Every structure is written in C-alpha cells, then in structure tokens.
Amino acid sequence: MTLKAVIFDVDGTLVDSQADILAAMSGAFQAEGLEEPERAAVLGIVGLSLDVAIPILAPACDAPTCTRMVQGYKDAYAGLRRLQGADISSPLYPGARAALMSLKGQDEVLLGVATGKSRRGLDKLIEAHGLEGVFLTRQVADDHPSKPNPSMLFQAMRELGVAPQDTVMIGDTSFDRDMAHAAGVAFIAVTWGYHDVARLAGAEVFVETYAQLVLALETLWSTSHV
Known part of the structure; x- marks a missing residue:
C-alpha cells in the first residue's frame, strides 16, 4: 500500500475567515492612522505570512510600523475569535x-x-x-x-x-x-x-x-x- x-x-x-481577516486588518491600519486597503487587496494577500503581507498592503510603512501592525492584526484577530468563537468567526x-x-x-x-x-x-x-x-x-x-x-x-x-x-x-x-x-x-x-x-x-x-x-x-x- x-x-x-x-x-x-x-x-x-x-x-x-474573510470577515475577521478584513476586520483585523482594518483595525491594524486604523491604529497607525493609515488609510485602509480595499477589500480585494486584503483578500489578495491571504495565505502569505503577516510579515510579508503587511508591507505589501502598506509599502510606505517603515519596519517598526509594520511590526506594530503585524501585532495589531494578531491582537484584533484573537479578540474577534474570543468574542464569537472560532467555529462561528471562521x-x-x-x-x-x-x-x-x-x-x-x-x-x-x-x-x-x-x-x-x-x-x-x-x-x-x-x-x-x-x-x-x-x-x-x-x-x-x-x-x-x-x-x-x-x-x-x-x-x-x-x-x-x-x-x-x-x-x-x-x-x-x-x-x-x-x-x-x-x-x-x-x-x-x-x-x-x-x-x-x-x-x-x-x-x-x-x-x-x-x-x-x-x-x-x-x-x-x-x-x-x-
């Protein structure tokens, strides 16, 4: 065999999981006072690791800002998961x-x-x-x-x-x-x-x-x- x-x-x-992905990315951009990317752009990077995806969506941000945004996304995503439960949110x-x-x-x-x-x-x-x-x-x-x-x-x-x-x-x-x-x-x-x-x-x-x-x-x- x-x-x-x-x-x-x-x-x-x-x-x-697109609803939580979009909401978490929105939160990460808002926290830095940056214009939020369009829905299609966010969904277009799904699958990439966050340290690669964030600079694609925010090409002008410096390394410390991108690092904060990665953590901000993770925190926002985890909060949404806790709020609804992963089986509901994803x-x-x-x-x-x-x-x-x-x-x-x-x-x-x-x-x-x-x-x-x-x-x-x-x-x-x-x-x-x-x-x-x-x-x-x-x-x-x-x-x-x-x-x-x-x-x-x-x-x-x-x-x-x-x-x-x-x-x-x-x-x-x-x-x-x-x-x-x-x-x-x-x-x-x-x-x-x-x-x-x-x-x-x-x-x-x-x-x-x-x-x-x-x-x-x-x-x-x-x-x-x-």
Missing part, C-alpha cells in the same frame, strides 16, 4: 467536514495542513471545529518562510514519509499553487476561496465543491498523476 498525503490550506480553503465551508472524514477513513491517506496562520491560531481553530487528530502534520507560519516558499510542504512530506509524486496540495490562492509546484507536488484549486480562478491557472484540477474534491483526488490517484 502506497501512502498518499493530502495537504490543505486553511483560510479560503477549509474555512471562510466557519467550515459546506462539505468540508464530510470530505475530511471521508479521506481520514482511507487507511492509505494522510492529511495535513500548510497555512500562513500562526500555530496558536491554527490550534484554536482545529479545537473549535472538533478536528483534533485529523491532521497528522501541521505546518504554520511560525516555523517557515512565507508561501510560496515550499518549506512547509517539504517538512510535511518528511513528517508523513510520503513522496512528492504521492502528495497533493489543496488551496485557493496562487501562493498555494506556486508552493505546490516548487515542491514538485500536484495542486488542486478550489474556486470558492479568495483568489479569482484566473489567478489559479496551472492547477492540475479545479473543483467547485468538496464533493468534487474527493472525486478529483480519486481520479488523480487512479491515473497515477501523483
């Missing part, structure tokens, strides 16, 4: 739980996460949704360079003992695609996330629902594309 790895992005792929997309349980039930499939979130943020989210034990590897921004650097995927494959040709990355952004291809793994793009489909050109497969995702994985594996 050949082990296969399925690695998920989080924001925009597993959960819809709900799973329709069909996500069923798909995860279906894949987890396959002995040869190992699940993981590669996200721009912090470890604390990811752990809180997994706990809130009752997904403990589902992801056997959790790669976060604390331990790696920002996407699209392939470091997260290389570490995930090492931890799982799975080869690149048997690994698939699932995500909603061009950063996920570029990370996957830099690591030599296939990429399945979900269309319900934060990047337009046009930005995801080059994905091996596009899916519009989680039901399609499970079928897409089966097709990839059955045709030995990964």
Whole structure:
C-alpha cells in the first residue's frame, strides 16, 4: 500500500475567515492612522505570512510600523475569535467536514495542513471545529518562510514519509499553487476561496465543491498523476 498525503490550506480553503481577516486588518491600519486597503487587496494577500503581507498592503510603512501592525492584526484577530468563537468567526465551508472524514477513513491517506496562520491560531481553530487528530502534520507560519516558499510542504512530506509524486496540495490562492509546484507536488484549486480562478491557472484540477474534491483526488490517484 502506497501512502498518499493530502495537504490543505486553511483560510479560503477549509474555512471562510474573510470577515475577521478584513476586520483585523482594518483595525491594524486604523491604529497607525493609515488609510485602509480595499477589500480585494486584503483578500489578495491571504495565505502569505503577516510579515510579508503587511508591507505589501502598506509599502510606505517603515519596519517598526509594520511590526506594530503585524501585532495589531494578531491582537484584533484573537479578540474577534474570543468574542464569537472560532467555529462561528471562521466557519467550515459546506462539505468540508464530510470530505475530511471521508479521506481520514482511507487507511492509505494522510492529511495535513500548510497555512500562513500562526500555530496558536491554527490550534484554536482545529479545537473549535472538533478536528483534533485529523491532521497528522501541521505546518504554520511560525516555523517557515512565507508561501510560496515550499518549506512547509517539504517538512510535511518528511513528517508523513510520503513522496512528492504521492502528495497533493489543496488551496485557493496562487501562493498555494506556486508552493505546490516548487515542491514538485500536484495542486488542486478550489474556486470558492479568495483568489479569482484566473489567478489559479496551472492547477492540475479545479473543483467547485468538496464533493468534487474527493472525486478529483480519486481520479488523480487512479491515473497515477501523483
């Protein structure tokens, strides 16, 4: 039996956290008296680590200001999570739980996460949704360079003992695609996330629902594309 790895992005792929992302970014900019970026610009950097994303949104800010804004974003995001609960502020997309349980039930499939979130943020989210034990590897921004650097995927494959040709990355952004291809793994793009489909050109497969995702994985594996 050949082990296969399925690695998920989080924001925009597993959960819809855009309301809190937009609100937290707004708070970070307001605290520094800066003009807030447009919604599309904020969603366009989702997936990047904050120390990379903030300077893109505020290119004129100096290093100390950007550092404060990163912390301000984290504090605001954590406050919103405490206020509502992570399961409410970052709900799973329709069909996500069923798909995860279906894949987890396959002995040869190992699940993981590669996200721009912090470890604390990811752990809180997994706990809130009752997904403990589902992801056997959790790669976060604390331990790696920002996407699209392939470091997260290389570490995930090492931890799982799975080869690149048997690994698939699932995500909603061009950063996920570029990370996957830099690591030599296939990429399945979900269309319900934060990047337009046009930005995801080059994905091996596009899916519009989680039901399609499970079928897409089966097709990839059955045709030995990964």
